[in-house]
Amino acid sequence: MSKLVIDTIEGKTTAGSVNVRGEGSNNTNLQQGLAKAWAGFDTGGNLGDSLNISSADDDGTGNFGINFTNNMANNNYSATTNIADFTHNGSGNNLRCCTVGVRNSNSVEIDQGYTNSSAIFIFYDGAEMCCSVNGDLS
C-alpha cells in the first residue's frame, strides 16, 4: 500500500497524542511540538500573519495583547516574544525590553519599553513584535 487517503489522523491510545520519529532515533510528540498560536503585529495593534489569533490589541503605550481563536487549556503555557530593533532618542535610553505579561487561556499580554538612564522602566511603543505560544489547547 503506497497511498492513504484520509481527512484526519488521531492517536489510537489518546486521540490528541501522536508520536513522531525525530530526525534521529528519538521520538517526539506531534501535538506538543506544534506552536498553538503565533503572531507578528505592530504597536497599533495591527495584526500581520498569524496562527490561531482572532485579534491584536493596543491597550495603551507599551501595552499590547493578542487574543486566541481557540483557547488554551489553562494559563500554564509557555509564551516567548521578541521585538524588532528600535531606538529611543535620549542619552542612555538604549536598554530595550519586550516581555510577556498576564497570560489567560484566551489571550496573552505583551509589554515593551526601555530603561532610562535612571534605571526606570518606561513603557514605550517601540517596534513590531512577535510571539509564539506552546502548550495544551483546551
Add this chain to the structure above:
Amino acid sequence: MSTIVGTNIEVTNIKYDSDTTSMIISNAGQVSVKSEGQAITTVKLQQGLIKQWLYLDHVNATIKSSLNTSSFTDTNNGRGDFNLTSAFTSVNDYGANYTGNAYNGNSWNTNTANVKMNWNSTNTTTKYDFASYSDGVSAYLDSLYAYSLAFGDLA
C-alpha cells in the same frame, strides 16, 4: 473508508484525494508536508516541531509545564540550565529562545529583563543555559515568569 484503527500503517503518501498529496513519508521516517500556499511540497514536519519548551517559575524553582525537559538546575541568581530528556544531535544543531522577567517585587522598574542564552558557553546536546538581568537593580534576578523553547535536530 472512514476509519483505520491499528498499530502500524506502512505508507508513502497521505492524500486528500488522488490529485492532492498532503504528506510524503521517506524511507528514513521523515515526513514532508504541503505548504499553506500549496506551492511547496517539501516542508519538513519534524523540522517544524518545537522539540522542547517550558514555563518556569524561577523564583520558586518550579517547572509549571514542559515538553522534553527533565529538570532545571538553578546555578545562580537569575541564571540556570535547562536539562533535556531527549538529546539534540549536536550543540550546533539546535536553537533556543528565552523570555523572562527578572522579578524583584511587583514593580516594572525592577522587573525589566535583559536575557542571554548560552551566556556561560556550557551548552551541550542535553543542556542549555540562560540568564535574566534586571536593569532596575543592576543585578541578575530570578524570573517569576520564564518561558523557553528549543528547536532543531533530535538525536
